Amino acid sequence: MRLCSLIATLILAAALVPDCWAQSNQPAAHNNQAEQSPAPDQRGTERAPLAVRILPDQDTKLQADRSERERQEKAKVDEKLAFETRRLADYTDRLWIFTACLVGVAIVQAALFIWQLLLIRGSASDTKSAAEAAKLNAMAVMSWNLLSSFSNLSKISPIEV
Secondary structure (H helix, E strand, O other), rough: HHHHHHHHHHHHHHHHHHHHHHHHOOOHHHHHHHOOOOOOOOOOOOEEEOOOOOOOOOHHHHHHHHHHHHHHHHHHOOOOOOOHHHHHHHHHHHHHHHHHHHHHHHHHHHHHHHHHHHHHHHHHHHHHHHHHHHHHHHHHHHHHHHHHHHHHHHOOOOOOO
């Protein structure tokens, strides 16, 4: 384990030492730069613009045309929707008239139903009176038949058996 650590340290040291020697052997270049005049600032020109100008390509034009076409189609659809919504509102505005007519018909039907109930009640009392009269008539007929059979008995001779 110690041997592996020693080898890794030696490899790292060998890699760093030549880099340190190369930096110390470079000549000082800053004296040469002081003699030259500073370069003019090129920022904000065509060669070095501050902002990037994006040139439209053919696909962008097609997308813009498609977008314009979709916007016009949507405007037409929205116009038709508004027209149909207005028509629906007009028909709904007249709907109260039809509803009032239906309520009137329902009231007339209820009144006719009550009138029929009153007629049925009256006919029931008439039927009851007719039934009582029929019962009295039947009793009278039976009494008459009974009396007539007794009167016929007196006319029959005892020999006729």
